[in-house]
Amino acid sequence: MSDNPDRISFAGRLRNNFLTGLIICAPLAITIWLTFSFIRWADSWVKPYIPARYNPENYLNIAMPGLGMVIAILLITVIGFLGKNLIGRSIVSFGESVLHRMPLVRTVYKSLKQIFETVLKEQSTSFKKCGLIEFPSPGTWALVFISGDAKGEIAARLNDNGDELVSVFLAPTPVPTAGFLMFVPRSKIIMLDMTPEEGARLLISGGLLAPDYKPKVLQPTVVPKAVNPLPGT
Structure with missing residues (x-):
């Protein structure tokens, strides 16, 4: 007894629609999950150190996801600004000198600092x-x-x-x-x-998602026409 071609075709279309929906929804869902997981992780580290009188959630009586991450970004930016002046560099140098005297800590610190300087250095051309x-x-x-x-x-x-x-x-x-x-x-x-x-x-993607490419078209060189001399010259 042979299978019904219409039934097989319908099953194939159903499978293709499911795979198409999976391709659309899975990356979106994973991205949203990773984003909110990172926000919750940052909040769990920063919020416990925010004084109650400076925490807006105590006045608004609502949860504010991402508040800890925003404060962390602002704090890191301020530290980077202060670290560029003479006093800030002196404090950083003193702190590094203390870390360099610790046998195990100095190895971890130097390795991590080298990695971040290589990846985040503005003049770096890594993977560009x-x-x-x-x-x-x-x-x-x-x-x-x-x-x-x-x-x-x-x-x-x-x-x-x-x-x-x-x-x-x-x-x-x-x-x-x-x-x-x-x-x-x-x-x-x-x-x-x-x-x-x-x-x-x-x-x-194994070569499936090839980026679009438009070859650069060289503009022809325009040669100016010779100007005819005026009569009598």
Whole structure:
């Protein structure tokens, strides 16, 4: 006995509609859940230290989600402003000198500070560009994130041929958080116009979510016409 084609078609359409709805709803629901979880986490850390007379919730008699996070952002901003002047730098230097005398704490502090300075430094060019390199064999291309120029001992030992080395991060699919740090000659990299965010989406989707690309059209050079000389000149 053969199956009814209409029943199979209806079941297939129902499955496709469910998968489409799942693709739409799941990222949205997870994003909302993560956002509110982070807000509640920040509030649980900050709100206990807010004096009762300065807490607006005591006067309005309503819960204000995100109040602790807003206060934390303002406090961090003020600390950053104060840390730029002479007195602030002196206080920070004194605090760091105390931490550097603690055997275990100084290792954790120095590591965390180096990570944050590398990621958040304004002059840093980390992961601001994407490129293509031939990997794992000639003729096969892989997407990489550009970290910057090679520095230190690696640059001194490998830049003998005059071609500058660039440090790139080769991420796997579909989890781009792990990968390989590679040093590639600049001439071997094809720079791309896509942003790192677009490159990450391309990797996570396995090549399905390719960003739109409009080739740059070179404007033709307009040659001015020769001006005819006036009669009698």
